[in-house]
Amino acid sequence: MGQIMGSYNARNVDLYMDDKPTFDHQAGFNFDRKERVMVAKEEDLISARIPPQNRDYCAHYLLEYHQCRYKNMPLLYKCAHEKHHYLECQHQDYVLRMKEFERERRLRLREQRLVGVA
Amino acid sequence: MNNLFKSVILSKRHVLSKNTGLIFNAVRNHWNYEYKPGPYPKTPEERAAAAKKYGMSIEEYQPHPEHMGYGDYPKLPDIGADSKDPHYPYDQPELKRNFNEPIHSSAEIFGEDRYDISMRPRFSLAHQWTWFLGTLAGAFALYIYLEDYKIGRPVTAKQYPTDGPHYLFSSK
Numbered sequence: 001m002g003q004i005m006g007s008y009n010a011r012n013v014d015l016y017m018d019d020k021p022t023f024d025h026q027a028g029f030n031f032d033r034k035e036r037v038m039v040a041k042e043e044d045l046i047s048a049r050i051p052p053q054n055r056d057y058c059a060h061y062l063l064e065y066h067q068c069r070y071k072n073m074p075l076l077y078k079c080a081h082e083k084h085h086y087l088e089c090q091h092q093d094y095v096l097r098m099k100e101f102e103r104e105r106r107l108r109l110r111e112q113r114l115v116g117v118a
Numbered sequence: 119m120n121n122l123f124k125s126v127i128l129s130k131r132h133v134l135s136k137n138t139g140l141i142f143n144a145v146r147n148h149w150n151y152e153y154k155p156g157p158y159p160k161t162p163e164e165r166a167a168a169a170k171k172y173g174m175s176i177e178e179y180q181p182h183p184e185h186m187g188y189g190d191y192p193k194l195p196d197i198g199a200d201s202k203d204p205h206y207p208y209d210q211p212e213l214k215r216n217f218n219e220p221i222h223s224s225a226e227i228f229g230e231d232r233y234d235i236s237m238r239p240r241f242s243l244a245h246q247w248t249w250f251l252g253t254l255a256g257a258f259a260l261y262i263y264l265e266d267y268k269i270g271r272p273v274t275a276k277q278y279p280t281d282g283p284h285y286l287f288s289s290k
Contacts, residue, residue, distance in 0.1 A: 018270065
C-alpha cells in the first residue's frame with residue numbers, strides 16, 4: 001500500500017514504473033555526481049555463465065557468493081555473509097532507483113510549474 | 119479351428135506351400151447377404167418389399183435421400199435412447215429396443231451414454247453461447263479498460279552497465 005500512496009500521483013506527470021530518466025543527470029546538483037563503477041569483469045561473468053539479467057552493478061558480490069557456495073556445498077549455511085553482502089548491494093541499488101524516480105517526479109513537477117507561469 | 123484351417127488352405131494355397139509365415143487368418147472369408155442394404159427403391163413394389171424386409175409398415179418406411187448412398191436402409195426418426203420411455207418392458211432393456219425393431223443408421227452415437235439428439239435442453243444453445251462468449255468478452259473488455267490504470271512501484275528502470283553511465287547521489 002505504501003508504494004501506492006506516495007507515488008500514485010506520479011501518473012499526473014506521466015511517470016510510471018520502469019521509466020527511464022529524461023533529464024540531464026547533473027541538473028539541480030551543485031556538485032559533480034559520482035559515477036557507478038562496474039567491478040566484475042565481463043569475461044568473468046561470461047565464464048561463470050551468469051544470466052544476463054543478473055549482470056548488474058552488484059555482480060561481483062554474486063560471483064563471490066557463487067564461489068562460496070561451490071566451495072562449501074552442501075553446507076550452504078556457511079555462505080550467509082556473502083549472501084548478505086549481495087542482498088545489501090541489491091537493496092542499495094533499489095533505493096537508488098527509488099531516489100531517481102522521486103528526482104524525476106520533482107523535476108517534472110517543477111517543469112510544469114515553470115511552463116504554467118510562462 | 120478346423121474351419122479356419124480349411125478356409126486358409128482352400129483360399130490361400132500359395133501361402134501355405136511357399137512360406138509358413140501366415141497360417142491363421144483373423145478375418146472371415148465369407149459374405150452374408152444382409153451385411154449391406156439393397157439398392158435405392160424406385161418403384162412402389164420395391165418400396166413395399168424393402169419395408170417388409172426391415173419389418174416396417176409401408177406408411178412409416180422412408181429411405182434416405184438417394185445421393186447419400188444408404189440404399190434402401192430406412193430413415194428412422196431421430197430419437198435418442200435417453201428420451202425413450204424408461205418404464206416400458208423392452209426386449210433389450212440396455213438398448214431400449216424390442217426384437218426385430220430396425221436400428222437407427224446412426225445408432226452408435228444415440229446410445230444412452232452418448233449424444234441424445236431429441237433432448238430438449240434446459241437452456242437453448244443460443245443462450246449458452248451468449249453467456250459463454252459474453253463472459254469471456256466481458257473479462258477481456260475489463261482487462262483492456264484497466265490497462266490505463268495500472269499501478270507500479272516508484273522505481274526507474276533497472277540500471278545495467280551496458281546502458282551507459284549511471285550516477286550515484288554523492289559527490290566525487
